[in-house]
Amino acid sequence: MNRNRIRSRARLVTAYICLLMLGVILAGCGAEGGEGRSAAGENEKTHLTPGRIYSTVDRAPAEEASAEEVEALVADSQAFALDLLTRLSADGRNLVFSPWGLLTALGMTHDGARGSTQQEIATALHLSLPSERLPMAVNARDLALAESASPELHSATAFWAQDGTPFHEDYLDLLARYYGSGVTVADFNGDREGASRMVAEWLAREIGREFSAEWAPPVSDAYPLLCVLTSAVRLDALWAHQFDPAMTQPRPFTLDDGTEISVDTMSITTDFLVSEGQDYQAVELPYAGNTLAFLAVLPTGSVAATPPTGGSLTAFEESLTPEKLAAIVDGLAGDGLTTVTMPRFNFQRNLDLEPSLTAMGMTTAFSDGDFSGMTPTTGWFIDGVAQQAYIEVTEQGTKAGAATEVTIAGGIGGSIELNRPFLFFIRHVASGVLLFVGEVRDPRDPGQQ
Numbered sequence: 001m002n003r004n005r006i007r008s009r010a011r012l013v014t015a016y017i018c019l020l021m022l023g024v025i026l027a028g029c030g031a032e033g034g035e036g037r038s039a040a041g042e043n044e045k046t047h048l049t050p051g052r053i054y055s056t057v058d059r060a061p062a063e064e065a066s067a068e069e070v071e072a073l074v075a076d077s078q079a080f081a082l083d084l085l086t087r088l089s090a091d092g093r094n095l096v097f098s099p100w101g102l103l104t105a106l107g108m109t110h111d112g113a114r115g116s117t118q119q120e121i122a123t124a125l126h127l128s129l130p131s132e133r134l135p136m137a138v139n140a141r142d143l144a145l146a147e148s149a150s151p152e153l154h155s156a157t158a159f160w161a162q163d164g165t166p167f168h169e170d171y172l173d174l175l176a177r178y179y180g181s182g183v184t185v186a187d188f189n190g191d192r193e194g195a196s197r198m199v200a201e202w203l204a205r206e207i208g209r210e211f212s213a214e215w216a217p218p219v220s221d222a223y224p225l226l227c228v229l230t231s232a233v234r235l236d237a238l239w240a241h242q243f244d245p246a247m248t249q250p251r252p253f254t255l256d257d258g259t260e261i262s263v264d265t266m267s268i269t270t271d272f273l274v275s276e277g278q279d280y281q282a283v284e285l286p287y288a289g290n291t292l293a294f295l296a297v298l299p300t301g302s303v304a305a306t307p308p309t310g311g312s313l314t315a316f317e318e319s320l321t322p323e324k325l326a327a328i329v330d331g332l333a334g335d336g337l338t339t340v341t342m343p344r345f346n347f348q349r350n351l352d353l354e355p356s357l358t359a360m361g362m363t364t365a366f367s368d369g370d371f372s373g374m375t376p377t378t379g380w381f382i383d384g385v386a387q388q389a390y391i392e393v394t395e396q397g398t399k400a401g402a403a404t405e406v407t408i409a410g411g412i413g414g415s416i417e418l419n420r421p422f423l424f425f426i427r428h429v430a431s432g433v434l435l436f437v438g439e440v441r442d443p444r445d446p447g448q449q
Helices: 067-091 101-112 116-123 132-148 169-179 194-207 311-317 322-330 353-359
Strands: 014-027 048-049 051-056 096-097 154-164 183-186 225-238 249-254 261-271 273-277 282-284 290-300 338-343 344-350 378-392 396-409 414-417 422-428 434-440
Touching: 051 169, 051 378, 051 396, 067 132, 067 311, 067 322, 067 353, 096 344, 096 378, 101 132, 101 154, 101 169, 101 225, 101 290, 101 378, 116 132, 132 154, 132 434, 154 194, 154 414, 183 194, 183 344, 183 353, 183 422, 194 225, 225 434, 249 338, 282 338, 282 414, 290 311, 290 414, 311 422, 353 378
Parallel strands: 014 396, 154 183, 338 414
Antiparallel strands: 014 225, 048 051, 051 183, 096 434, 154 225, 249 261, 261 338, 273 282, 282 290, 290 422, 344 378, 378 396, 422 434
8 A cells, every 4th residue: 555644733632513504594575375373373282482483292213214214315415515515615725514514404494395496405405315204314313413422412403583474383393303493583674683693692502602793603684584594513522542742843735736835734643544545545533432533535646747726636526426435435444553644724614605506406495485385475585505614623623613504585554644635524434424524725724714
């Protein structure tokens, strides 16, 4: 096996990874039809408390979904992640996003959509399950993730709605049964600032982060604003093999254009699982407990005299399929001691996902959506989908998070050296769920603040 070195300098690596999904914001002024439940009344299944509407049905057990359905969902989510990766990486910058968090938030949206709107959301998410089976599979995978990774991994969802917005009781049952959520009433149109702060403070609590005006994810300025669907995921884990800060030192890192820079680089030598193919080398850095892991993939091959646009990383990503990713993971094996070097990095991305999702087939939802499975009101549409994500890898740990907003309006052995652009996947080892996906092109670049 041809050896490169991935040196990583991290000791007591407290992986503190948070995913924030700032949800689906619905706005519109369409007509109402049929019966729905709002803050005006309740029945035996739908309970009203000041500021809340929720179904009293219990959370469904994971067994409502078959093992085959859960496996299909994981495979679909990987295909979605890799498709979105190639689209988001086109600008050649550092990247981090959470495909699982995005799928969860858009899953709640999908479950309330009907007709071509629902089918297009399913197409964009690469879903193969029948639409009525998606919430069961998402629930099963979410419960399994929480149980297997607890207390390192925490997730939660919430639905926020403009006071007086009607919802079908069946949809409220679905939120409670498969997402463990109800509807929290807010005055987005009369007090946008106050309602937005309430959403942001909930997200901050769920990811264990202190609320601040500078950090708070923005809520859409669409008017009228009807709903915000939110999802939060937090990971707080230690590396299984801790890094020694004394080993960190400046080392060269070659950018996409061939420029060589010097960056602080971490290093560790231990018996990692490594994998090698014709055009890549990979190493997996497990977190304590071995339930979650950081998989780094380094494209290999000769360096062209004139590097292609986006460098070898872009070329590799264009060839990366779910089958190839599975081959990388399946090829992981121990081969004695491996020295891994990896630069420290810290960056943030603010991603507008509407163009990518539209190109992936989700068009009607952004213009003339059908959300009649959610509400008797017509004229709703998704105003935008955005994700604010960050990641920081240091000797002390990994910190990462993503805040996603869906706005609905109306109207190897040896050594591996990560010294050039590389991919990373933070994944649930047993199931293959990709919690975070990203790429490091320039460790110095802080990204968007």
